[in-house]
Amino acid sequence: MTTEQIIFLIVAGATLASGLLVVTSRNLIHAALWLVATLFGVAIVYTLLNAGFMAVVQVVVYIGAIAILFIFAVMLTRKDMRDSGAQLNSNWWAGALMAVLTFGGLFAMLRTWGGMSKTAAEIPAGFDQIAELGAQLTSPEAYVLPFEVASVLLLAAMVGAVYLAFNKK
Amino acid sequence: MIPLSWYLTFAAALFSIGLFGALSRRNMVAILLGVELMLNAVNVNLVAFWRYGDVAQMAGQVFAIIVFAVAAAEVAVGLALVISVYRRHNTVIAEELDLMKW
Numbered sequence: 001m002t003t004e005q006i007i008f009l010i011v012a013g014a015t016l017a018s019g020l021l022v023v024t025s026r027n028l029i030h031a032a033l034w035l036v037a038t039l040f041g042v043a044i045v046y047t048l049l050n051a052g053f054m055a056v057v058q059v060v061v062y063i064g065a066i067a068i069l070f071i072f073a074v075m076l077t078r079k080d081m082r083d084s085g086a087q088l089n090s091n092w093w094a095g096a097l098m099a100v101l102t103f104g105g106l107f108a109m110l111r112t113w114g115g116m117s118k119t120a121a122e123i124p125a126g127f128d129q130i131a132e133l134g135a136q137l138t139s140p141e142a143y144v145l146p147f148e149v150a151s152v153l154l155l156a157a158m159v160g161a162v163y164l165a166f167n168k169k
Numbered sequence: 170m171i172p173l174s175w176y177l178t179f180a181a182a183l184f185s186i187g188l189f190g191a192l193s194r195r196n197m198v199a200i201l202l203g204v205e206l207m208l209n210a211v212n213v214n215l216v217a218f219w220r221y222g223d224v225a226q227m228a229g230q231v232f233a234i235i236v237f238a239v240a241a242a243e244v245a246v247g248l249a250l251v252i253s254v255y256r257r258h259n260t261v262i263a264e265e266l267d268l269m270k271w
Binding site for chain 1: 174
């Protein structure tokens, strides 16, 4: 086993363990903090995949914005967090069964697929990932349309969130 | 070198954990936490396929960035809905919202 593989196994184990704590913690503040740990683990996985830019975006957008938004929402609804009552609904066993079946199905399907043991080719020397990503995001031949649609979506979400959370009194 | 299967298995496990959270939790904020885990698992898959395919084709990373934007929009609207519902009905438990149940 190479060092890279050992690092991957440790990071993946820690990420999955904190993911499990996100869905099982009674206290929602703890769940949101475990989500931060999970997101950080995923950022490390991006780094292992040589996608440094994605790791930075993960830390800035997910941990810096989304996780903080979750913590705010938990605090604003704090009176009704009900740490003491049941955290899982009465059909939780069906949810658990669905999750296990999904994982089993995906795992079985992936095992029969030929490309599984494929290893990555070296990234060519002098290949500038971030420049290439920026060029493709703004090039009319590539992905400028999804890029612009995403900005319209973000604007619509902002207006919608302000309207929904606005106190009319 | 890490084989592709490790990343895909990791993403499948993370997705299943998120699915369990989204299906089984009672608190609406906790359901959204589960959805976030699922979106992250999909992103790991996208970036892994970019790395193990043709690196010069940035489609995997571009799609992952669009997923980031969609996740941010989803969580902003979702949490605004939770806060709005909490103001009107004083609850964040999904089962107690039965206004539209006949």
